[in-house]
Amino acid sequence: MARTGHYTAQRDDYLSPVRQQALAQLKADGWPARRNESWRFTPLTPIEKREAKQAVQTDNLPVPAIDNLNAIDLIFVDGVLVTQVNTLDVPAGMSITSLNSDDAATRQAISSVYGKVKPSRHMFGLVNDALCQHGIFINVEAGVKIDTPVRIVNMASQNVDAHTRVVVKVAEGASATVIEQGFGDTESLTTAFAEYDLADDAHLEHYRFAMFTGKAKQLGGSHFKLHNRTTLNSTMVGYGSELSRLDVDIHHAGEFADAKMNAVYLLAEGELFDLHSTIEHAMPNGTTEENARGIVGDKARAVFNGRIHIHRDAQKTLAELNNRNLLLSRRGVINTKPELEIYADDVKCAHGATVAEIEEEALYYMLTRGIPRSKALVMLNFGFIQELINDVPNGAIREWLAPLLSERFAQMEVK
Amino acid sequence: MLSIKNLHASVEEKNIIKGLNLEVKPGEVHAIMGPNGAGKSTLGYVLSGRDGYEVSDGEATLNGKDLLELDVEERAREGLFLAFQYPVEIPGVSNMEFMKESVNAMREERGEAPLTAAEFLKKAKEACKQVQLPLDFLKRGVNEGFSGGEKKRNEIMQMILLEPKLCILDESDSGLDVDALQVVADGVNSQRDGERSFIVVTHYQRLLDYIKPDFVHILADGKIVKSGDASLALEVEKSGYAFLGKAYEEAEA
Numbered sequence: 001m002a003r004t005g006h007y008t009a010q011r012d013d014y015l016s017p018v019r020q021q022a023l024a025q026l027k028a029d030g031w032p033a034r035r036n037e038s039w040r041f042t043p044l045t046p047i048e049k050r051e052a053k054q055a056v057q058t059d060n061l062p063v064p065a066i067d068n069l070n071a072i073d074l075i076f077v078d079g080v081l082v083t084q085v086n087t088l089d090v091p092a093g094m095s096i097t098s099l100n101s102d103d104a105a106t107r108q109a110i111s112s113v114y115g116k117v118k119p120s121r122h123m124f125g126l127v128n129d130a131l132c133q134h135g136i137f138i139n140v141e142a143g144v145k146i147d148t149p150v151r152i153v154n155m156a157s158q159n160v161d162a163h164t165r166v167v168v169k170v171a172e173g174a175s176a177t178v179i180e181q182g183f184g185d186t187e188s189l190t191t192a193f194a195e196y197d198l199a200d201d202a203h204l205e206h207y208r209f210a211m212f213t214g215k216a217k218q219l220g221g222s223h224f225k226l227h228n229r230t231t232l233n234s235t236m237v238g239y240g241s242e243l244s245r246l247d248v249d250i251h252h253a254g255e256f257a258d259a260k261m262n263a264v265y266l267l268a269e270g271e272l273f274d275l276h277s278t279i280e281h282a283m284p285n286g287t288t289e290e291n292a293r294g295i296v297g298d299k300a301r302a303v304f305n306g307r308i309h310i311h312r313d314a315q316k317t318l319a320e321l322n323n324r325n326l327l328l329s330r331r332g333v334i335n336t337k338p339e340l341e342i343y344a345d346d347v348k349c350a351h352g353a354t355v356a357e358i359e360e361e362a363l364y365y366m367l368t369r370g371i372p373r374s375k376a377l378v379m380l381n382f383g384f385i386q387e388l389i390n391d392v393p394n395g396a397i398r399e400w401l402a403p404l405l406s407e408r409f410a411q412m413e414v415k
Numbered sequence: 416m417l418s419i420k421n422l423h424a425s426v427e428e429k430n431i432i433k434g435l436n437l438e439v440k441p442g443e444v445h446a447i448m449g450p451n452g453a454g455k456s457t458l459g460y461v462l463s464g465r466d467g468y469e470v471s472d473g474e475a476t477l478n479g480k481d482l483l484e485l486d487v488e489e490r491a492r493e494g495l496f497l498a499f500q501y502p503v504e505i506p507g508v509s510n511m512e513f514m515k516e517s518v519n520a521m522r523e524e525r526g527e528a529p530l531t532a533a534e535f536l537k538k539a540k541e542a543c544k545q546v547q548l549p550l551d552f553l554k555r556g557v558n559e560g561f562s563g564g565e566k567k568r569n570e571i572m573q574m575i576l577l578e579p580k581l582c583i584l585d586e587s588d589s590g591l592d593v594d595a596l597q598v599v600a601d602g603v604n605s606q607r608d609g610e611r612s613f614i615v616v617t618h619y620q621r622l623l624d625y626i627k628p629d630f631v632h633i634l635a636d637g638k639i640v641k642s643g644d645a646s647l648a649l650e651v652e653k654s655g656y657a658f659l660g661k662a663y664e665e666a667e668a
Contacts, residue, residue, distance in 0.1 A: 369517035383507020
């Protein structure tokens with residue numbers, strides 16, 4: 001696919017300069033070499049020889065519901081936006097439009113975010129810049145609190161390449177909830193990138209459910225720019241597939257911003273999931289708390305790279321990053337690497353990563369109380385995941401995730 | 416109830432239990448005392464089926480069933496309960512959930528319907544009060560951040576809820592002050608109903624002032640070297656294990 005270098009920009013419109021720039025950079029950078037640090041543990045072989053193919057026809061597939069969640073659904077099937085955004089019932093103060101908008105003001109708003117929050121070092125972000133045809137722009141006006149979550153779904157149903165984009169602007173003092181969800185297990189390739197520009201005093205509750213499995217390849221990212229006193233509460237869930245990679249960037253561009261990110265990954269046999277997160281503290285008095293926890297099954301591989309970069313001016317920063325893993329088999333692999341780069345002298349920063357195996361002593365303790373082995377394993381090893389699920393701010397999502405994930409875990413074998 | 420004959424067991428290829436015999440009848444309380452390294456804790460682990468504890472010879476039956484053939488959880492469901500000397504902390508699993516699962520596993524074994532959350536909560540609250548733990552301990556992670564004494568009381572609470580046939584208390588008195596000791600002993604005594612049997616493993620005679628044993632055994636170098644009534648414990652308290660002579664010296668060596 002990308003290796004052959006056959007990129008052509010999709011259209012000639014207001015986003016063309018971004019596309020052309022992305023193409024130029026992709027060509028200059030070339031296909032990542034085997035030793036490229038960013039892809040060291042995540043081989044791109046499954047897509048190296050892939051022929052790019054766009055969907056010609058898509059079906060309107062049923063979208064699995066999140067019980068009791070009353071959300072505005074925006075659905076992409078195989079990269080095509082199948083929701084008629086202009087017919088949506090959208091609360092006052094919020095607008096949802098296609099990126100292919102003709103309105104000059106909307107275009108301007110989109111251009112102020114598109115490709116500007118997402119750092120240009122993400123290779124598949126550039127691919128998405130260049131090839132994305134369908135995208136959504138969500139705008140929340142100043143001071144408006146939107147209670148209804150917006151759910152953006154990427155579904156893969158056939159062997160095509162899908163490149164979708166989401167641009168979100170939350171204005172001063174406004175708040176919103178956005179859910180990004182992706183799933184499908186058929187041979188396919190999805191790049192789904194989202195950029196969030198959060199103004200002063202804005203609040204965003206964010207979810208990313210990267211639940212592609214099997215032969216579906218996903219390369220995506222969620223990128224956030226936080227201004228003064230912005231609060232971000234993000235929950236991510238990753239399943240693994242043949243190739244699954246998520247890049248997250250949280251950029252503290254204002255003071256007193258507060259970011260919280262919880263990530264959970266559950267990898268069944270043979271799956272791969274790679275989470276790269278970068279927290280940039282460019283301004284003083286910001287706080288970040290990041291917890292990534294995962295369970296890795298037989299012959300599966302989890303890659304976690306968590307970078308915190310505290311710039312020289314970012315005094316009084318408080319940043320914590322923690323990665324905990326449980327290996328269910330000696331043949332599972334975890335490559336975890338927390339990275340701290342601190343240039344300010346008055347900061348509090350902590351990071352840590354652990355890899356555990358099944359706690360034999362705790363398991364024994366539970367068995368002596370008559371609890372069946374399979375049940376004990378779930379109770380024992382799901383606890384640290386459950387802690388993060390309990391932390392999910394939205395009740396309906398919490399209720400949906402808990403059984404979904406514990407069931408996925410119960411089906412994973414301990415070897 | 417429990418019958419142990421000529422039991423030999425090893426840990427990491429080191430023989431610890433070397434021909435142990437013990438008969439416990441329904442309703443009896445047996446105290447097992449002995450110097451360090453005699454195999455007191457090992458006995459509880461072997462009977463409960465802990466991994467790494469290999470039985471090389473002998474037999475152990477509970478109400479006629481061959482314990483050694485059963486998995487750990489099956490032994491528990493047959494009515495064997497081990498109160499740990501060092502109860503395990505399990506952060507992330509609430510005490511409540513933990514105990515509800517175990518109680519319902521026992522009920523299933525007895526062919527009874529599982530308790531509903533409300534029914535269980537009522538029982539759990541009663542048991543919690545009985546061992547004088549604050550009710551919020553039910554919500555906390557299993558033993559998570561509990562003090563030594565709180566952990567021991569939590570073990571007794573589990574024992575009360577699980578209604579086992581045979582309870583092995585492994586140094587349930589260690590690290591307890593007099594008040595906590597009283598609570599633990601009261602908990603145990605409340606469960607003495609003439610049917611349920613107890614094996615009380617302890618270093619100190621002190622516990623036996625509160626839990627009156629029918630028999631006292633001295634375990635040294637992997638076997639029971641002396642048995643008697645409660646007065647044997649007093650003798651140990653007064654003159655130590657010197658009377659064991661050679662066996663004692665070997666065990667201490």
